[in-house]
Amino acid sequence: MSIKVGVLGLQGDIREHVEILKKLGIEAVVVKLPEHLEKVDALIIPGGESTTIWKLMKITRMNEALKEKIEKGFPVYGTCAGMIVLSSGVENYPEQETLKVIDIKVRRNAFGRQVESFEADLNIKGVSDGLFRGIFIRAPLIVDYGENVEILCEYEENPVMARQGNVLVSSFHPELTEDTRVHELFLKMI
């Protein structure tokens, strides 16, 4: 049976993830409600505004349903805002709620405001055939992490991509490139 990958469809660059999955020949399903989670084998939380995505998750209790599934081994990948949502907390906005399914603490807008947003070439563990173009947009950084977390990529000695079991996160946006390698890495986790 072929796999279906969900993209959390509340807010953000949903279409870009769907398009990259399609390019890989994977069926992508936009997931808006908790019951839709049952139809997919894995989930991507896209970039967007983490505060908005979280509020919309809470209204339908998507946050509770998703946390429960992830704790049972459901593979999930969060880019930028998605990484913040999956993290165990936000250093500079300690009151911000998160799913706490990966043992990392993040700093929001760690590089500054939009004028500081940038692109840079990255060396990612598990991604072969050369460097990967990382697109960082008001991006978060991992400022602290637990011993079970594997850091897959650093930018200027700061961790920007990590994995713990079935949870994958990145500060940057592979979905804004034509490069499918990071998504392929996630598909291997399913």
Added chain:
Amino acid sequence: MEDKGTWVVKKGFAEMFKNGVIMDVTTAEQARIAEEAGAVAVMALERVPADIRKQGGVARMASIAKIKEIMNAVSIPVMAKCRIGHIAEAKILEAIGVDFIDESEVLTPADERFHINKHEFKVPFVCGARDLGEALRRIAEGAAMIRTKGEAGTGNVVEAVRHMRQVMDEIRRVKNMLDDELVTYAKEIGAPVELVKMVKELGRLPVVNFAAGGVATPADAALMMMLGADGVFVGSGIFKSKEPVKMARAIVQAVLHYDDPEMLAKISEDIGQPMEGSEIKDLEIRLQERGW
């Protein structure tokens, strides 16, 4: 090895706003209400469009103190408006670190012939458009995001609908054109042929396309999403309504659930009194006619 302010980074940032609501705010308190309601960004203003319209005179960029106050109040992105063609206002907004600039017809134009060359900036710009030609001219100048002009400050959605339908209709026509026809069509609508070709390939604008100008209720926001908007700007519609907290929250949810009538009904149930609206034909100034 890092490149800041590239086209990919500017256009990509706009993609992050999709399915979101951007709200006009005039104080730090309003900005916090907007963030709490789930806005994806706020537009920092001295006065909302409805008041600009009422008070008349020259409308300029908001004061630096006002914009900074709002930037310090919230964690979400902060946008600000500059006058059409006012390069210096835009440079100032970029220098203080505003996340997005709206080169806006709501303010009094500074240049009656030229818009800002937005490629020259690291900060991304959004511009208003009433048709495909205008949208593509703005993109050619470097706009990373387009919105309908609508008719700001009226609480009347009819002009935003007209502009969104117009752009979508022209996109559909381009999609069905033969390649032979594109050069002449580009000339007719006053747009660069390369961008017209790109629209034909993509079947949409090459940047994010929001609705703006007259959205006053959750149903208005849902309507604009049904017509193909990627998200919605709400100007006077939130803080000129009787219960801004409820209205803000309801509009955020309506953008997400625009295709689910039962949800929309529930969302629209307890929102208080929307802002008062005006008839377009009774207006002294039509802001949408500014821009070239």
